[in-house]
Amino acid sequence: MGSFSIDVLPNPAHDHDTLLEYSARLKRLRLRALKGDANSFVSKYEHEADQPQDFWLNRLKADRVVHLILTRENEAKPNETFLQKEWVGFVVISVVRNDESSDKATDNLSADEWNMAAVYIEPEVRGQGLGKRLVRATIDYIKGHISTEDNKAAYCLTSVRHGNDNALELYQRLGFRIVNLNEHMEKDGKEYFMTDLRIDIQGEN
Numbered sequence: 134m135g136s137f138s139i140d141v142l143p144n145p146a147h148d149h150d151t152l153l154e155y156s157a158r159l160k161r162l163r164l165r166a167l168k169g170d171a172n173s174f175v176s177k178y179e180h181e182a183d184q185p186q187d188f189w190l191n192r193l194k195a196d197r198v199v200h201l202i203l204t205r206e207n208e209a210k211p212n213e214t215f216l217q218k219e220w221v222g223f224v225v226i227s228v229v230r231n232d233e234s235s236d237k238a239t240d241n242l243s244a245d246e247w248n249m250a251a252v253y254i255e256p257e258v259r260g261q262g263l264g265k266r267l268v269r270a271t272i273d274y275i276k277g278h279i280s281t282e283d284n285k286a287a288y289c290l291t292s293v294r295h296g297n298d299n300a301l302e303l304y305q306r307l308g309f310r311i312v313n314l315n316e317h318m319e320k321d322g323k324e325y326f327m328t329d330l331r332i333d334i335q336g337e338n
């Protein structure tokens with residue numbers, strides 16, 4: 134078993150060439166996810182494979198969106214940089230609402246709302262705890278970025294397609310609880326049934 138690390142993808146990227154490289158790598162991983170695990174996702178390979186470069190660049194440049202990247206180290210080259218290492222998984226975390234964006238006159242909720250999506254681990258490294266590490270890293274990232282000053286709290290939502298029991302079990306083991314067993318949604322003319330989950334997260338202070 135190699136050694137793995139999880140890094141926050143820098144946003145903005147250091148320069149345009151680096152941004153292009155990030156985008157090419159994420160596109161490759163994402164398309165492998167949608168092709169190899171089509172039943173785990175609501176998005177379709179055929180839809181994303183046809184998207185122009187801007188679609189991928191905009192995903193990376195989006196505000197309030199964070200990509201955590203799982204990398205594998207080459208044991209013979211322990212000092213490789215982030216871009217020299219192999220990318221073998223990722224997760225997309227986004228802030229749906231926080232105190233700065235909410236209208237305090239109408240919204241007295243004090244917890245920040247986050248979302249976790251697109252969790253993916255390459256098939257050849259599955260089953261060795263990396264999915265757990267990636268989801269734990271997501272929770273830790275949110276813990277470290279809770280904006281509410283006086284009442285430090287947040288929650289994170291995620292959804293799992295019916296039938297994806299591995300992911301459902303993984304999230305529940307890490308503290309997510311089911312808030313809706315049977316959410317119905319439509320995308321690109323197709324119907325899906327989802328289980329919605331939530332985890333409450335306390336800030337670090």
Ligand SMILES: CC(C)(COP(=O)(O)OP(=O)(O)OC[C@H]1O[C@@H](n2cnc3c(N)ncnc32)[C@H](O)[C@@H]1OP(=O)(O)O)[C@@H](O)C(=O)NCCC(=O)NCCS
Nearest residue numbers: 170173252253254259260261262263264265299300302303
């Ligand atoms: C779901 C996924 C991220 C799990 O990654 P992973 O690295 O294999 O997960 P882990 O090794 O950390 O396993 C975590 C838990 O997942 C469950 N799990 C993982 N693989 C499993 C398998 N083959 N059979 C049954 N349960 C499994 C178990 O609960 C396991 O906990 P345990 O090791 O204590 O028994 C990975 O399979 C994946 O990328 N799947 C395709 C995309 C996907 O479904 N994404 C989630 C969308 S909501």
